[in-house]
Amino acid sequence: MNFTYKDAVYPYDSWKVRENSYDVSKNFQDETIFSTGNGYMGMRGSFEEGYFGPDDSSFNATYINGFYDEYKISYPEDGYGFARVGQAMLNVPDAKIIIPVINGYEFSMFAGRIQSYERLLDMRGGFLERRVLWESPIGDLVEIHIKRLVSFKRPHIAVVACTVTPLNNDVDLEFIVRINGAVQNTSTADDMRVGSGLKGRTMSTVRYGIWKDGGWIEQRTLNSSLSLLCAVRNDMNFEADMEGCFYEDILENRVSIRTEKGKGYMLTKYITYYTSLDEKRDSLKGLAESELRQAMEDGLSVIEREQKELLDEFWYSADIIIEGDEAIQQGIRFSMFSLLQSAGRDDRTNIAAKGLTGEGYGGHYFWDSDIYIFPFFLYTNPAQAKLFLKFRYNLLDAARERAADLGHKGALYPWRTINGPECSAYFPAGTAQYHIDADVAYTVKSYVDATDDKQFLCDMGAEIIFETARFWVSLGDFIPTKGNKFCINCVTGPDEYTALVDNNAYTNYMARMNLAYAVSAAAWMREERPDEYKALKGKIGLKEEEVDLWQKAAEEMYLPSDESGIIPQDDSFLYKKRIEADEIKNELPLLLHRHYLDIYRYQLCKQPDVLLMMFMLNEYFTESEVRKNYDYYAPITTHDSSLSPSIFSIMAKESGYMDEAYDFLKYSVRMDLDDVNGNTKDGIHAANMGGAWMALVMGAGGLRIYNDGPHFAPVMYKDWHRLCFKVRYRGRLIMVDVYRDCTKYTLVEGMPLEVYHHGEKFMLDLDIDVIKKGFGC
Amino acid sequence: MNFTYKDAVYPYDSWKVRENSYDVSKNFQDETIFSTGNGYMGMRGSFEEGYFGPDDSSFNATYINGFYDEYKISYPEDGYGFARVGQAMLNVPDAKIIIPVINGYEFSMFAGRIQSYERLLDMRGGFLERRVLWESPIGDLVEIHIKRLVSFKRPHIAVVACTVTPLNNDVDLEFIVRINGAVQNTSTADDMRVGSGLKGRTMSTVRYGIWKDGGWIEQRTLNSSLSLLCAVRNDMNFEADMEGCFYEDILENRVSIRTEKGKGYMLTKYITYYTSLDEKRDSLKGLAESELRQAMEDGLSVIEREQKELLDEFWYSADIIIEGDEAIQQGIRFSMFSLLQSAGRDDRTNIAAKGLTGEGYGGHYFWDSDIYIFPFFLYTNPAQAKLFLKFRYNLLDAARERAADLGHKGALYPWRTINGPECSAYFPAGTAQYHIDADVAYTVKSYVDATDDKQFLCDMGAEIIFETARFWVSLGDFIPTKGNKFCINCVTGPDEYTALVDNNAYTNYMARMNLAYAVSAAAWMREERPDEYKALKGKIGLKEEEVDLWQKAAEEMYLPSDESGIIPQDDSFLYKKRIEADEIKNELPLLLHRHYLDIYRYQLCKQPDVLLMMFMLNEYFTESEVRKNYDYYAPITTHDSSLSPSIFSIMAKESGYMDEAYDFLKYSVRMDLDDVNGNTKDGIHAANMGGAWMALVMGAGGLRIYNDGPHFAPVMYKDWHRLCFKVRYRGRLIMVDVYRDCTKYTLVEGMPLEVYHHGEKFMLDLDIDVIKKGFGC
Secondary structure (H helix, E strand, O other): OOOOOOOOOOOOOOOEEEEOOOOHHHHHHHHHHOOEEOOOEEEOOOOOOOOOOOOOOOOOOEEEEEEEEEEEOOOOOOOOOOOOEEEEEEEOOEEEEEEEEEOOEEOOOOOOEEEEEEEEEEOOOOEEEEEEEEEOOOOOEEEEEEEEEEOOOOOOEEEEEEEEEEOOOOOEEEEEEEEEOOOOOOOOOOOOOOOOOOOOOOEEEEEEEEEOOEEEEEEEEOOOOOEEEEEEEEEEOOOOOEEEEEEOOEEEEEEEEEOOOOOOEEEEEEEEEEEOOOOOHHHHHHHHHHHHHHHHHHHHHHHHHHHHHHHHHHHHHHOOEEEOOHHHHHHHHHHHHHHHHHOOOOOOOOOOOOOOOOOHHHHOEOHHHHHHHHHHHHHHOHHHHHHHHHHHHHOHHHHHHHHHHOOOOOOOOOOOEOOOOOOOOOHHHOOOOOHHHHHHHHHHHHHHHHHOOHHHHHHHHHHHHHHHHHHHHHHOEEEHHHOOEEEOOOEOOOOOOOOOEOOOHHHHHHHHHHHHHHHHHHHHHHHHOHHHHHHHHHHHOOOHHHHHHHHHHHHOEOOOOOOOOOOOOOOOHHHOEEOOHHHHHHHOOHHHOOOOHHHHOEEOEOOOOHHHHHHHOHHHOOHHHHHHHHHHHHHHEOOOOOOHHHHHHHHHHHOOOHHHHHHHHHHHHOOOOOOOOOOHHHOOOHHHHHHHHHHHHHHHOOOEEEOOEEEEOOOOOOOOOEEEEEEEEOOEEEEEEEEOOEEEEEEEEOOOEEEEEOOEEEEEEEOEOEEEEOOOO | OOOOOOOOOOOOOOOEEEEOOOOHHHHHHHHHHOOEEOOOEEEOOOOOOOOOOOOOOOOOOEEEEEEEEEEEOOOOOOOOOOOOEEEEEEEOOEEEEEEEEEOOEEOOOOOOEEEEEEEEEEOOOOEEEEEEEEEOOOOOEEEEEEEEEEOOOOOOEEEEEEEEEEOOOOOEEEEEEEEEOOOOOOOOOOOOOOOOOOOOOOEEEEEEEEEOOEEEEEEEEOOOOOEEEEEEEEEEOOOOOEEEEEEOOEEEEEEEEEOOOOOOEEEEEEEEEEEOOOOOHHHHHHHHHHHHHHHHHHHHHHHHHHHHHHHHHHHHHHOOEEEOOHHHHHHHHHHHHHHHHHOOOOOOOOOOOOOOOOOHHHHOEOHHHHHHHHHHHHHHOHHHHHHHHHHHHHOHHHHHHHHHHOOOOOOOOOOOEOOOOOOOOOHHHOOOOOHHHHHHHHHHHHHHHHHOOHHHHHHHHHHHHHHHHHHHHHHOEEEHHHOOEEEOOOEOOOOOOOOOEOOOHHHHHHHHHHHHHHHHHHHHHHHHOHHHHHHHHHHHOOOHHHHHHHHHHHHOEOOOOOOOOOOOOOOOHHHOEEOOHHHHHHHOOHHHOOOOHHHHOEEOEOOOOHHHHHHHOHHHOOHHHHHHHHHHHHHHEOOOOOOHHHHHHHHHHHOOOHHHHHHHHHHHHOOOOOOOOOOHHHOOOHHHHHHHHHHHHHHHOOOEEEOOEEEEOOOOOOOOOEEEEEEEEOOEEEEEEEEOOEEEEEEEEOOOEEEEEOOEEEEEEEOEOEEEEOOOO
């Protein structure tokens, strides 16, 4: 592996991300790292008072999950069935602006003199805090303390509290607070990882109002005709009248006071956002008013307490303790905290590729959510996982339409979308990634396996599985020259360094899983839930012959193999020139240095494909098969995708390569905090954060759910002396506490059950810890 | 084959295309068919007085070969090395406008009453003629006769002569003549076969002048900064003063006279175009003036005589006589005449996909010219063929740049271009068609074989061949898992129904030809032209090790094969589902009805690929091998490309299927005249017209040039009782005159030589006809 550790950008701290000095050269990254969000909205960590650093070193933005504008996708050479509509998550009006003015001088990190500075993101308290000792250009010394909180409990509420304490003089203090509605998305599309197809302003103000302590703006999107209402109210711990005005899409309030030295003057800004995706447009203003009224009545301290309580609950299930490794300890908590900040809390939003911290990839939802992020929630917060499944269920009609557009039966989920349509404008790495269907089916199966929530299967899951199974048999064919095996040709697998190949191993294995699960789900429903089965069959016009065909296709699925034991990534893969990742390490990211053609023609992988499949369908492969394939694919994988290191960590561990497993784990866990890939500025790598969790719990911890229950196979890396994590499974909460010489299993909640420790079965009961000696490797 | 004969749209006539009534429903097609051009400029057959029929039934245009504007190609998802610059041949100012006005009523095919009508394109005289007996809305009866000629001898000159003869009344006659500079290209890009990336007006008038008998307009292109000057002068056979004016980019002259019944009033409009691609911008006006002065001094009759003389010379070598088949007779002459009208007469222009009759495919030059059109000129007019080679030589620097852009050595010719840059915005069917390099090399080899012009080889040909050979060894690799054979992966062959495949048979066989020819050319130069070889090596930095590598790659080239004798189109082809063309005949053109993905995954061909290769490299294959592959590929070929039927005709003949060979020949020869594909309106199918010639001379006539000289294998189709064609070969002109019971070979010009009749060698000498009995099948 080519990963070289980067030094910690922020000092290790088990529950915080902090910095004690401000370095403008990493401002762009800081804005991502210090983002605050609650799954509904997200604010980049940009300064409340504005930014005056060099060009291209900042992007201040606020996002609302799933709130988008759309645009027509234009192709220089068009083609049938190409995606027509682009969608992009919008940068919405910036409501966090507070500018303290000291004797006429606006506070800024770029004026006067910073005598001391601290910023921190508190992952237990759920807030961002900045403390600056600032000397103004004329020598007034003030302490400025700003706290920002986006409420998990009140999805529509954010609060920014700014306290100014004059230290050496009595000063004239003014607070300028604004909602800046004149915002827009970044418009570069040169690097598809950054921009979207939106150009210029896509929202216009349709109404606004000024209140005595704040005001509101209502804007409407250009093409998607969605409305957004942003309102603020300001509370002060001093008596003064506020004035308001509106100009050029900016709503501004000002308040002034003559201060006394040594006393803290605090302005608390309560912010709310509502959109027409939440409620009818006419009701937005009323909702905002009532939301703000309640928040102000309760006050910041109540909201802070709620935040802490909710996070306590979150960490109770989710927390992972690693002793002996500060880097991993901090990184994994930051990963989980970021996922929590990103996860849509309703059934129409999900987790965008960069969460709510950046607009890369258009704020689209990819398979990332299903395969990389879903497991974290599934095993720590199944109710949240279920919301993701409902999200997919709600896209089923659009997926059916897409399949029909392409001449297929069943449903084809979009490669990337916000609310349904396929938004991928490069089909060889978009539409051709049909595996998305199996990925969604896999989440259904994983969810039902892990929760035993059969009602969900009847209500929604089966319909997803049946429609995707239908799609597979419509896509593939029994090919005479392949011994009449069921082949799926002209697809792109997870590895985007090859495209339009035949019989991609990941795709075929996963399609088989999808088909087989559809057959067994149909059999179960036929037997156990005949009425619901009949209703579903009626709804989707399903015939039993179709189920028979699914079974035949599953049984006869062509599974690429090679006499050497290598699973070929696809039919052509082994017949290409092999390039070791080391040879081209100076060309990464490869897509910015080579034409697709000159990437596709080699045995060279961006990310795991066969290995990902071997992880996901682990029960079908022996350790030696895994190791053989690991040895084959590892040297030709560039990890040019952030989806790569986590899975490699798991598969290195499965192959018995502990040091490599640890290196990949660290790469994954520290990716954004240490800006390992150099692009954290554009937003977090949300999928990798889910991957980091998997690399710990499913890699180091060895968690797998097989038919006979949960399996663990914990190991310890490097100097660790403790690894402790919890897993929810069918109503239980299981704690696994690994030490260098033993592993302690505790059933924290739920009924007794059998679990496996490195293959050895034992019974776990409440209040009886089971201690297993050694950790088996 | 699914081809159903269409009825003749225009009556069969061996030397003319004509119509005796005007049918507005085929106006769009008429405009293409009645186009006049000379390789420098081309005018669609639109009416001089304007068109007032239904919407979308006309596109009036004038083109200048290679005169283009460019535009930035924008991709919704960009990629490294994607083509950046689009180019499109421009619709230039329309100078042919003449509107006769009779007693205040403008003549129009859509006003008054047409009492009689005739239009004809004379392929011996080289002009377009229309004769209308027109009764004006108020009952004035006039004969209107319009002759249009675009001079082959004077590339910058066109003449339109309009004669009005009042028949029942003395009338006030006015002629309005115009240059309309307010023109633009069609801008639809929905069907890539029609539009270009240009939007709206792309030329603006920078200067103009009004003369007493005409005037001129100079325009400049928006992005390519090219200048064009269009000038006209009008000559009348009556005394009257002309007035001129200029408004809204239109230059207008008017002249009036009180006529006498029965007398013909003729206005002759001399038109010239010059562009800054011809000469410096400042000299264009002077050139235009002098060109027009000369043309007017000489007069129309001299220009007509020149036209006839030049065509006599053309037909002397090129004509093909078919007795017993009026359809083929007319069609093949129309094909050859159209190619002559389309062929650039300099070394910087070539033949666009639709000649100068339409702007489909942006007026780009494709491999069509090299593989489908070049042979016609090579064997009838080698000097013209040499111009095409010089054109390719002149693009060599751009091709070297393109190869370097893509990280390769040598030169990669653009898939489509006007003057060098790759303009294909869909790389899987553009850049991936690397075979273009071998196609160009093939023309060099064919030219040297057919002319023995070794000096060309030294001056230009070798450099082309060496740089393309270099490219191939840079593109392909010796692959261990393929027995260390030289493989070329991730390419698209001629058949665009598959893309990004490994070891496309056409590509590998042709690359082998290219490499082997480079090796032998190097060996010959090393021996025979050491100084020139040394100079060339110095110029392009060639090392002998490179030549050794070419030889090794040629010798070890992986040539796809199958034990059944089928040559697989590529490594994956035989493992896809086979779809017979009949099954999807209602979905053609398939690209408008299916996603690329749902085309690429089948055994289904748009056009010959293996079969084209077997035709081009015929010497390597036996008749039974050809037949076996014909039988395999014919049923799965849709002929959704106009490049298909001609080659199928040849290969059907090679396979002994004479009826099918004839059917395909007819499809090809009548494609545009009978609008077989329903899109002649957009312009002729130039490549198919070259294909039609090949289907006759290389199909029915069996012409091949092997190492031992010209081979013929003539057959007769259907009710033919004579097929006579001529072929130029190394200074000779050979006439082959085929009858049902014998073939007469005549050496019309040049030194004696050995030729082959159905494999039987004989000597051909001047004035001694050789008669071979039978025609061998």
